[in-house]
Amino acid sequence: MEVLRVEGVSKRFGGVYSLQDVSFGVSVGERLAIIGPNGAGKTTLFNVLAGQLSATDGRVYFFGQEITRLPPHRRARLGIARSFQISNLFFNLSVLDNTLLAIQGRRARSFQMFRTIETYGDMFEKAERLLSTTDLWEKRDDLVRNMSHGEQRNLEIILSLASQPKVLLLDEPTAGLTEGESANIFKILSGLGLETTVLFVAHDMDLVLNAADRIIVLHYGHIIAEGTPKEIQADPKVKEVYMGIKQLAYDAATH
Amino acid sequence: MGRAPAYRSKRGRLHKLIEIVPHLVIALLLLFLVPLQPTYIQSLATKILIFAIFAMSLDLLIGYAGIMSLGHAAFFGTAGYAAGILVVRYGVDNVWLGLGFGILLATLVAAVFGIIALQARGIYSILITFALGQLLYSFATKWRSVTNGDYGLWGIPIPALGLSSFEWNGTCYYYFVFLTFLVCYFCLYRLVKSPFGKSLQGIREGESRMRALGYNIWLFKYVAFIIAGMFAGAAGVLYAYHSGIMTPGDLAVANSGFVMLMAIAGGVGTIYGPVIGAALIITIQYYASILTPNRWPLILGGVFVLTIMYARAGVGVYFFKLWKRVLEGWKF
Amino acid sequence: MPVGKLHLNRHTKSDLFAGVEPLVNIFLLNLLNAISYGAILFLLASGFSLIFGVMGVLNLSHGALYMVGAYVGWTIAVANGISFWLGALAGGLVAGLISLVMEAGFFRRLYKQLNEQMLLTFGFVYIIDNLARWIWGPSYRPPFTSPALSGSFDILGSKYPTVRIAIIFIGMVIALGLWWLQDKTRAGAMIRAGMDDKETAMALGINLPLVSTVAFFVGSFIAGFAGVIGAQVMGVYPEMSMTVMLLVLAVIIIGGVGSVQGTLVGAGILGAIDAFGKALFPDYAMFTVYLAMIIVLIIKPSGILGRQI
Numbered sequence A: 001m002e003v004l005r006v007e008g009v010s011k012r013f014g015g016v017y018s019l020q021d022v023s024f025g026v027s028v029g030e031r032l033a034i035i036g037p038n039g040a041g042k043t044t045l046f047n048v049l050a051g052q053l054s055a056t057d058g059r060v061y062f063f064g065q066e067i068t069r070l071p072p073h074r075r076a077r078l079g080i081a082r083s084f085q086i087s088n089l090f091f092n093l094s095v096l097d098n099t100l101l102a103i104q105g106r107r108a109r110s111f112q113m114f115r116t117i118e119t120y121g122d123m124f125e126k127a128e129r130l131l132s133t134t135d136l137w138e139k140r141d142d143l144v145r146n147m148s149h150g151e152q153r154n155l156e157i158i159l160s161l162a163s164q165p166k167v168l169l170l171d172e173p174t175a176g177l178t179e180g181e182s183a184n185i186f187k188i189l190s191g192l193g194l195e196t197t198v199l200f201v202a203h204d205m206d207l208v209l210n211a212a213d214r215i216i217v218l219h220y221g222h223i224i225a226e227g228t229p230k231e232i233q234a235d236p237k238v239k240e241v242y243m244g245i246k247q248l249a250y251d252a253a254t255h
Numbered sequence B: 001m002g003r004a005p006a007y008r009s010k011r012g013r014l015h016k017l018i019e020i021v022p023h024l025v026i027a028l029l030l031l032f033l034v035p036l037q038p039t040y041i042q043s044l045a046t047k048i049l050i051f052a053i054f055a056m057s058l059d060l061l062i063g064y065a066g067i068m069s070l071g072h073a074a075f076f077g078t079a080g081y082a083a084g085i086l087v088v089r090y091g092v093d094n095v096w097l098g099l100g101f102g103i104l105l106a107t108l109v110a111a112v113f114g115i116i117a118l119q120a121r122g123i124y125s126i127l128i129t130f131a132l133g134q135l136l137y138s139f140a141t142k143w144r145s146v147t148n149g150d151y152g153l154w155g156i157p158i159p160a161l162g163l164s165s166f167e168w169n170g171t172c173y174y175y176f177v178f179l180t181f182l183v184c185y186f187c188l189y190r191l192v193k194s195p196f197g198k199s200l201q202g203i204r205e206g207e208s209r210m211r212a213l214g215y216n217i218w219l220f221k222y223v224a225f226i227i228a229g230m231f232a233g234a235a236g237v238l239y240a241y242h243s244g245i246m247t248p249g250d251l252a253v254a255n256s257g258f259v260m261l262m263a264i265a266g267g268v269g270t271i272y273g274p275v276i277g278a279a280l281i282i283t284i285q286y287y288a289s290i291l292t293p294n295r296w297p298l299i300l301g302g303v304f305v306l307t308i309m310y311a312r313a314g315v316g317v318y319f320f321k322l323w324k325r326v327l328e329g330w331k332f
Numbered sequence C: 001m002p003v004g005k006l007h008l009n010r011h012t013k014s015d016l017f018a019g020v021e022p023l024v025n026i027f028l029l030n031l032l033n034a035i036s037y038g039a040i041l042f043l044l045a046s047g048f049s050l051i052f053g054v055m056g057v058l059n060l061s062h063g064a065l066y067m068v069g070a071y072v073g074w075t076i077a078v079a080n081g082i083s084f085w086l087g088a089l090a091g092g093l094v095a096g097l098i099s100l101v102m103e104a105g106f107f108r109r110l111y112k113q114l115n116e117q118m119l120l121t122f123g124f125v126y127i128i129d130n131l132a133r134w135i136w137g138p139s140y141r142p143p144f145t146s147p148a149l150s151g152s153f154d155i156l157g158s159k160y161p162t163v164r165i166a167i168i169f170i171g172m173v174i175a176l177g178l179w180w181l182q183d184k185t186r187a188g189a190m191i192r193a194g195m196d197d198k199e200t201a202m203a204l205g206i207n208l209p210l211v212s213t214v215a216f217f218v219g220s221f222i223a224g225f226a227g228v229i230g231a232q233v234m235g236v237y238p239e240m241s242m243t244v245m246l247l248v249l250a251v252i253i254i255g256g257v258g259s260v261q262g263t264l265v266g267a268g269i270l271g272a273i274d275a276f277g278k279a280l281f282p283d284y285a286m287f288t289v290y291l292a293m294i295i296v297l298i299i300k301p302s303g304i305l306g307r308q309i
Helices: A042-050 A072-078 A095-103 A121-131 A149-161 A179-190 A205-211 A229-234 A236-243 A245-254 B012-036 B039-065 B073-088 B095-117 B122-142 B170-193 B195-205 B207-212 B217-243 B253-266 B272-291 B296-310 B315-331 C010-016 C023-055 C062-079 C084-105 C114-136 C162-184 C186-196 C198-203 C208-234 C240-255 C260-280 C282-299
Strands: A002-013 A016-027 A031-035 A057-062 A080-083 A167-171 A197-201 A214-219 A222-227 C152-155 C158-161
Touching: A002 A042, A002 A197, A016 A042, A016 A057, A016 A197, A016 A222, A031 A042, A031 A205, A042 A072, A042 A080, A042 A167, A042 A197, A072 A080, A072 B207, A080 A149, A095 A121, A095 A149, A095 B195, A121 A149, A149 A167, A149 A179, A179 A205, A205 A229, A214 A229, A214 A236, A222 A229, A222 A236, A229 A236, B012 B039, B012 B170, B012 B315, B039 B170, B039 B195, B039 B217, B039 B253, B039 B272, B073 B095, B073 B122, B073 B217, B073 B253, B095 B122, B095 B217, B095 C282, B122 B253, B122 C240, B122 C282, B170 B195, B170 B217, B195 B207, B195 B217, B207 B217, B253 B272, B253 B296, B253 B315, B253 C114, B253 C240, B272 B296, B272 B315, B296 C114, C023 C062, C023 C152, C023 C158, C023 C162, C023 C186, C023 C208, C023 C240, C023 C260, C062 C084, C062 C114, C062 C208, C062 C240, C084 C114, C084 C208, C114 C240, C152 C162, C158 C162, C162 C186, C162 C208, C162 C260, C186 C198, C186 C208, C240 C260, C240 C282, C260 C282
Parallel strands: A031 A197, A031 A214, A080 A167, A167 A197
Antiparallel strands: A002 A016, A002 A057, A214 A222, C152 C158
């Protein structure tokens, strides 16, 4: 059963094509990595999948249902969650408030006007479970803008997990993090079961090669390669795109 | 299957004390001290409480939902006129019916305006709220048969309470307004601490993230708009009975700006802020207009500018933080 | 003076009914009214649009600056009997100077806080309005103009005030000048770049703070200047600042912000609505203006030629 199916998706900004005729499918429980040089269109692809942008051409299917024109909040309700490359948190609210907003997001409960939020103890228990994987539970009353970058990235991921999504789109989850912090993210990801399908964009090749079942390589908006980590590592096209000038110079120097 | 126990905040009792004491003190002052004052002070206090409700309702939009509205007086004025017309032109002598009718009409207007105003984004949304408010203002000026046009709908009495042999006077009406204010304050207090209130704050802080989390932003803003209109309507009715006259100016952008001054000077994003702001602005206006009958808008404008420059969070918030620091320093 | 009423038709009405006039004449005369009124609105709104476009601030005190310009012009041209054109220039300069004070003393300290800056302008309205009332008093100053422009033209058998023709002419000149500035000069390109993407513009070496200050000054100068020009038909009175501000916002809502063309369209439509509205339904003129605003807002919220936000 395919969770996501992307068919012929293109995205144009004025005269520039950010994505061109992108097609692929994702199976349930798969860990799919999207890699490529800067500007290849990875974040644009995520924006099209999550609904922040609408595709110029092509279609997107979620469990066989077409979602191409669905607004972001409807896709979130279906079970598509994402994290953002640049932390998109509520900086003037506390860690706890951030988490609670993520927990109640998909539910009608968010319209409740007559009881204070503290009376919904179950949400707080869930927040504790989520935040205790890091030391954020201790800092739950602190404002997010006072957190370190690593803590903010942690929270960023936690927010996208809070609704127990069916599809998780992680945009550069380990960007700017130290080894230890990245390892923590990796731990969180490994802990996810097969009921959650994960697509992630990353530059960290360690993470990609270890965590991904399959890899898609984007370049100037096209898919230039697709396959298992082993296949991608051996693919000359990928080497060329990543090595680029270095390889040409090497060849020129050694001939 | 038992329900999970309510969450107990880490901050504990000290924080509760910090919050409750000022509320208690002010409530007691309003309850016991004011009625002992001369009539003009009671009248002033009544006016302050009325505008406090008005300003709190605007804060729901500006400080919580993140909607900047320049036409909020439209709901205030509509309710005031509705209540006035009901008693003056139709002789319905019942204060509860007046309140109900006024609030209902204001809510309807808010429901219509909300749909139009929330169509657009950013500056255009602000401009729409302004245009709609002014539209209603010109209605009031032109529809002379109903509203008496520029002369204003005058001679509005406070309708009967429904208790036999009860006559209204300044002090009784003050208590009536005070009670209504307490109800409104309590409702809004609970509202902003509810999941709905928290959702509004999220929308104010980051719309795109809220969308990605599954929130239907438009719906939340619309509901907030209607609720704000409802409370503004309550204030409008109370105002009509208090001042005895409704003029088209009560609907105009000048009045919208006046209440915005209060909300911002007192501190948006809190429920107590606008109350303090209303007290501040109305008191300044009153005494300044006595001291310098012609120069008081200058003073008001000056106060406003100074608040924005040096106490942006609001005077009310500033004092609350001060109080917090005093208490925290004292305990340890 | 009731708020919201501009007595622009004082001259024309009596001329219109002084005899049997074919409908075409009435139409043309009203058209001229529409264009002259539109010209004033254009001058007003273009300054506002420029300021908003470059600085991102809704300068709610723009109408007050218009009024101050008109008062200054009156002081120079009427109270002291000096040249009308000098008065117009002085009106613009004073308005521009006030804008510099606002910018240097206040806006600069609230860098990038657009909401706060807008709220500040709202406070300034109270202050400027009251100061003007203090200095010049509450009474109405009737329309005044340069002696060369008083009197009337003979158009199709009826007399049409020369001042209105002059206003149309001045409006056209400035419109052309602004359009040329916007589309044909480097300064205009810098301004448009700044409107589009501040970060990139600054990264390209455009001194955006300087451009902002200049734009603010120019926009305010035009407002003050327009105040004197408009005073030729409107006169000057204290409630003017609010009335005028509402008109500016109406133009912006209808035509859209950010371009000379948009302001022209908005001013033109508003001028037409007002002139023909006053001729056809004299009682409901203001009402038709608001109705037009609402209609545009429902169909195209960013204004007819406005940039999509």
